[in-house]
Amino acid sequence: MDKKSIADKKSEAAKGGIKIKQSTKRSKAIFCCKLVVVAAVSAFFGTMSAAYYIRNAYDSKGTGQTILKVIDDNNDTIRQTSISKVSGSIVSISDDKDGFKTRKSCNTTGVILRENGYIVTSYNDIVKMNKYVVKIPSLGIKSTFDAKLIGYDILTDIAVLKIDKKNLPVIEFGNSNSLKEGDKVISIGNCIGDDYVGFVTTGIVNSLNNYIELPAEKDADKMKYRVIETxxxxxxxxxxxxxxxxxxxxVGFNSAYxxxxxxxxxxNYVIAVNEIKNIVDSIINYGRVKRTxxxxDGVDLVSAGDSSTAGVYVQNxxxxATAAKAGIRPTDIIIEFDNSKVTCLEDIMKLMKEHKTGDKIKCKILRDGRKKDVELVLQE
Known part of the structure; x- marks a missing residue:
């Protein structure tokens, strides 16, 4: 929307007694204000993060057996039981079988998502690969499989591969919303294959109040994803x-990108697992991400006339699109979305992440001072 049309809408809103918040330039990453002392403490813990390598050994039959022996330089310890639950699902990805013999720059990590061979990894780590070869260290020295790319999402750096293998060990999803600042976390990956089960680092959750914002043509369609600062x-x-x-x-997916x-x-930022479950499911089901x-365009409402009504003022x-087909018009005020009261666009953006294409959402709007119920049928 050009500057003139925005000005016209603000003028029209002013005549109707509508007061809206002044728009501000949003950065790609939204940071919560931190005290200098907190920042210093966080930096200290960041530099103290310990790195470990976990060796992999094979018996005479070539069957992989994960040995949870920590090799470290400072006698620090990690929860071996935690790592044992996920280490069998960690895989290495390269563009050729010989790539696992050396630490190639194009090697990366993946994790087994489903027992029938679906693997999630970083899109930017595999984008330059001409083909995909997956190594599963926990299955033994002959556990190399050709993989095909199912789909990817550039914005969140997620890619899904598929190998022809069943009954694989899978990761167990946690609830990233249950994390608290100060909780201990462990990052595990593998870019080598034969030599190591994983490269492991430990740390704590420093903050849960940071988001990355993905661009969109309309304000209401911007997506914010929570990231774990660790x-x-x-x-x-x-x-x-x-x-x-x-x-x-x-509780999160690692992405160097x-x-x-x-x-x-x-x-470091890690995308919270709750934020991308729908993305991964969409890629598996449709080969791409179907975003609604x-x-x-809308702005946060301060007041309407003599009332202190909170909501989102629709500009155009x-x-x-979805809103137009539901009968929503410019100058409408959205006060409820998905049976929840909303006071700003961010409320709507957060609620939208819980839905997919085809879902029906009930909304309540104010039009000419009267409340009206509308139903949205989400579409791409």
Whole structure:
């Protein structure tokens, strides 16, 4: 929407007694304000994050047996039971079978998502590969499989591969919303294959109040994804791997690309697992991410007339998009979305992440001072 049309809408809103918040430029990553002391402590823990290698041994029959013997330089310890729950699901990915013999720059990590061969990894780690070869160290020295690319999402750096193998050990999802600042976490990955089960770093959760914002044509269609700020080191060694809690449950997906683009050293960003479950499911089911589009620009409402009504003031509508088909018009005020009260666009953005294309959402709007119920049928 051009500057003139925005000005016209603000003028129209002013005549109707509508007061809206002044728009501000949003950065790609939204950081919560931190006290200098907290930042210093976080930096300290970031530099103290310990790195480990876990060796893999094979018996005479070539069957892989994970040995949870920690090899470290400072006698620090990690929860071996936590790692044992996920280490069997960690895989190495290269563009040829010989790539596992050396630490190639194009090698990366993946994790087994489903027992029938679906593997999730970092898109930016495999984008330059001409083919995909997966090594599963926990299955033995002959556990190399050709894989095919099912789909990917550039914005969240997620890619899904598929190998022709069943009854595989899978990761166990945790609930990233249950994390608390100060919780211990472990990052595990593998870019080598034969020599190591994984490259492991430990740390704590420093913050849960950071988000990355993905661009969109309309304000209401921007997506924010929560990221876990952690002192556990995330780099090329464990990119494509996972962040787990002390129970061995996956709470985040590692991406060196996301870390370099959004986080600030010495702390690291990991996308929370709850944020991308629907993305992975969409890739598996459709080969791509089906993102829903509401199709309207809006601003946060301060007041309407003499009342202190909170909501989202609709500025303009995209023809034939979800909002337009539901009958929403410019100057409408959205006060409820999905049976929840909303006071700002961010509320709607968060609620939208819980839904997929085809879902029906009930909304309540104010139009000319009267409440009206509308139903949205989400579409791409």
């Amino acid at each position: 002192s556990a080191l995330i780099n090329n060694e464990n990119s494509g791997g996972v962040l787990i809690n002390v129970n061995g449950e996956v 996301i870390g370099k683009k959004y986080s600030k050293a010495p702390l 589009i509401l199709g309207f 509508i995209t023809a034939n």
